[in-house]
Amino acid sequence: MxxxxxxxxxxxxxxxxxxxxxxxxxxxxxxxxxxxxxxEYGVVTELYAYVAxxxxxxxxGIETAFFRYSQKVPNKKSVYSTAxxxxxxxxxxxxxxxxxxxxxxxxxxHYPEFPEYIRWFAIIIGLDxxxxxxxxxxxEQNKASRFALVRLLNIFINIxxxxxxxxYCPYALEKGLSSVEFVNSVYSADIGVGYIFLAxxxxxxxxxxxxxxxxxxxxxxxxxxxxxxxxxYGLPLLIAGLAGMTNETIDRILLKHLLPSTVNSSSELGxxxxxxxxxxxxxxxxxxxxxxxxPFFFAQEKEKNARKVYADVMKYFVIITSFIFxxxxxxxxxxxxxxxxxxxxxxxxxxxxxxxxxxxxxxIYYNISIWYKLSEKTKYGAYLSMFGAVITLCLNFxxxxxxxxxxxxxxxxxxxxxxxxxxxYLGRKHYKIPYPLKRISFYLGLxxxxxxxxxxxxxxxxxxxxxxxxxxxxxxLEKPKKAVISNPKLFN
Numbered sequence: 017m018x019x020x021x022x023x024x025x026x027x028x029x030x031x032x033x034x035x036x037x038x039x040x041x042x043x044x045x046x047x048x049x050x051x052x053x054x055x056e057y058g059v060v061t062e063l064y065a066y067v068a069x070x071x072x073x074x075x076x077g078i079e080t081a082f083f084r085y086s087q088k089v090p091n092k093k094s095v096y097s098t099a100x101x102x103x104x105x106x107x108x109x110x111x112x113x114x115x116x117x118x119x120x121x122x123x124x125x126h127y128p129e130f131p132e133y134i135r136w137f138a139i140i141i142g143l144d145x146x147x148x149x150x151x152x153x154x155x156e157q158n159k160a161s162r163f164a165l166v167r168l169l170n171i172f173i174n175i176x177x178x179x180x181x182x183x184y185c186p187y188a189l190e191k192g193l194s195s196v197e198f199v200n201s202v203y204s205a206d207i208g209v210g211y212i213f214l215a216x217x218x219x220x221x222x223x224x225x226x227x228x229x230x231x232x233x234x235x236x237x238x239x240x241x242x243x244x245x246x247x248x249y250g251l252p253l254l255i256a257g258l259a260g261m262t263n264e265t266i267d268r269i270l271l272k273h274l275l276p277s278t279v280n281s282s283s284e285l286g287x288x289x290x291x292x293x294x295x296x297x298x299x300x301x302x303x304x305x306x307x308x309x310x311p312f313f314f315a316q317e318k319e320k321n322a323r324k325v326y327a328d329v330m331k332y333f334v335i336i337t338s339f340i341f342x343x344x345x346x347x348x349x350x351x352x353x354x355x356x357x358x359x360x361x362x363x364x365x366x367x368x369x370x371x372x373x374x375x376x377x378x379x380i381y382y383n384i385s386i387w388y389k390l391s392e393k394t395k396y397g398a399y400l401s402m403f404g405a406v407i408t409l410c411l412n413f414x415x416x417x418x419x420x421x422x423x424x425x426x427x428x429x430x431x432x433x434x435x436x437x438x439x440x441y442l443g444r445k446h447y448k449i450p451y452p453l454k455r456i457s458f459y460l461g462l463x464x465x466x467x468x469x470x471x472x473x474x475x476x477x478x479x480x481x482x483x484x485x486x487x488x489x490x491x492x493l494e495k496p497k498k499a500v501i502s503n504p505k506l507f508n
Contacts, residue, residue: 042296044178045290045293045354045355046354046356047178047179047182047183048060048212049354049355049358049359050356051183052286053283053286054282054285054287054290054358054359055280055282055286056208056282056286057286057290058272058281058283058285058289059127059282060209060213060289061268061285061286061288061289061292062125062268062269062285063125063137063213065265065266066125067137067140068261069258070110070141071141071145072254072257072258072260073254073258074103074106074142075145075148075149075257076247076250076253077249077250077251077253077256078099078102078103078149078246078247078250079099079149079152080249080250080253080310081099081247082096082099082149082152082156083156083310083314084249084314084389084392085242085246087314087317092156093234094235094239094242095242095246096234097235097238098237098238098239098243099149099152099246100146100149100150101236101238103145106145107141107142107143107146108142110141110142111138111141114134114135114137114138115135115138115139118131118132119131121134122134133213136217139217139220140213140216140217140220143220143221143223143224144220144223146231147223147227150227150231151166151227153230155307155308155310156311160308163307166223166226169222169223170219171219173215173218173222174218174219177214177218177219178211181203181211181214182211184199185203186205189203249392249394250394252394252397252398253397253398256394256397256398256402257401258401259398259401259402259404260401262401262404263404263405263408263428263431263432263435264428266408266409266412267412267416267421267424267425267427267428268288268289268292270424271284271288271416271420271421271424272285274412274417275416275417276417279420284420284421285421286359287359287361288421288424290355290359291359291361291363291367291368291371294348294355294368295368297340297343297344298337298340298344298372299375301336301337301340302375302378302382305333305379305382306382309329309383313326313389314390317390323448323449323450324450326383326449327450327452329383330380330383330384330449330451330452331452331455331456332494333383334380334456334459334460335494337375337379337380338376338460338462338463338486339486339487340372341372341376341463341467342463342482342483343483344372345365345368345372345467346467346470346479346482347476347479348364348369349476351368363420363421366425367421367425369467370422370429371425371429373429374425374428374429374431374432377429377432377433377435384436384439384440384443384449384451385397385400385443387442387443387446388400388439388442390447391446391447396442396446400435400438400442401435403434403438404431404432404434405431407427407431408427408428411423411427411431412424412427415427463486466486469482
């Protein structure tokens with residue numbers, strides 16, 4: 017099969033679990049922004065920012081190491097078993113430490129009245145870390161349908177419980193419905209925004225239980241020598257992941273501390289978190305692409321025309337993400353309606369546009385950076401991410417006190433552009449891929465021109481025309497290549 021078609025097909029299936037599911041989850045945003053004030057939603061934004069760091073620490077690069085060594089080691093079962101046992105041990109230790117120290121941790125975070133939040137999050141992180149390696153196994157085995165089923169179930173449970181606790185329970189109590197006795201037994205208005213976290217916890221438990229068959233069927237062999245090799249390969253990715261999380265989430269942690277004292281930091285954090293959600297389409301596409309692309313890139317490595325395939329993937333990735341950028345930014349007036357009136361801030365359009373561009377370059381970086389994974393020079397991934405983290409931290413410290421969360425958005429964009437450029441030049445030296453730079457630069461330049469000129473007209477008709485122009489030009493330029501790219505002989 018044409019490798020590009022195979023990648024596209026797997027991306028579609030993974031997309032059903034991620035894009036469709038997360039889009040449904042995305043519909044919870046207007047629920048949160050209508051039932052909770054920005055200051056309350058700020059708590060959600062901050063705690064999930066910490067969770068992102070902890071998940072990276074608790075998986076310590078072993079997921080990517082699993083993909084790598086599944087291609088190198090004859091006994092794939094031992095690779096999975098070793099990774100699973102390692103994650104089970106470290107997750108149990110982590111959950112125990114956090115669970116029994118929840119009170120001092122909640123005091124440190126300035127939420128002394130909610131130590132249960134910390135306990136719930138500890139269990140969520142532990143379960144998700146262990147589940148990650150089983151999800152990786154499904155991806156490695158190309159069981160995209162089962163992967164999608166489990167992911168979708170997780171999201172449906174999460175959505176259903178959010179609707180139950182936040183909407184139905186208060187309504188049942190207010191109207192005195194027949195279910196009021198049951199509602200009184202499971203619902204307390206004092207928990208409030210905590211039901212967002214509780215719904216997540218229950219969904220994670222169910223997901224873990226659904227993945228148990230993969231775990232139980234494991235050969236339960238811990239290969240110490242193999243584990244050491246996987247850790248050597250994965251630990252630089254841990255550092256890269258931590259630095260990457262710094263780039264992605266540190267702004268939501270720093271905002272609370274760097275904003276002027278005259279500003280309601282919790283409210284600003286809530287606004288920024290909501291605006292970040294509006295760039296969800298770009299984030300979702302990149303995420304689903306990564307689910308399919310990582311095992312695809314490793315499997316494609318042995319093929320004769322692998323580097324040509326990587327270059328083609330990059331080009332089409334830029335076309336699709338450019339289209340997403342235009343579609344979301346030019347129709348921001350409609351998209352902002354998802355948020356409650358308390359979140360209709362004039363800074364939103366600028367922030368969303370900047371974050372869309374930032375995530376576009378993040379996706380390009382993911383594509384380019386396959387070079388250090390394929391060449392087993394993962395230390396460069398750590399170097400690049402730390403380079404980006406330094407930029408992010410410095411710019412956040414400089415810009416947040418001056419222009420608030422708009423500065424955080426600019427810091428994110430500058431960071432990802434810098435990392436992309438640096439990774440490209442390092443990749444040319446260690447694992448050169450013939451990217452069509454002129455064509456890619458043309459598409460990015462075209463998007464920039466269409467975006468900035470659209471501001472002169474402020475018309476939805478013009479915006480629609482601009483999106484159509486971009487699609488037409490991309491189709492015209494790439495159509496002559498269709499017969500060539502679809503020729504399987506190129507990839508044999």
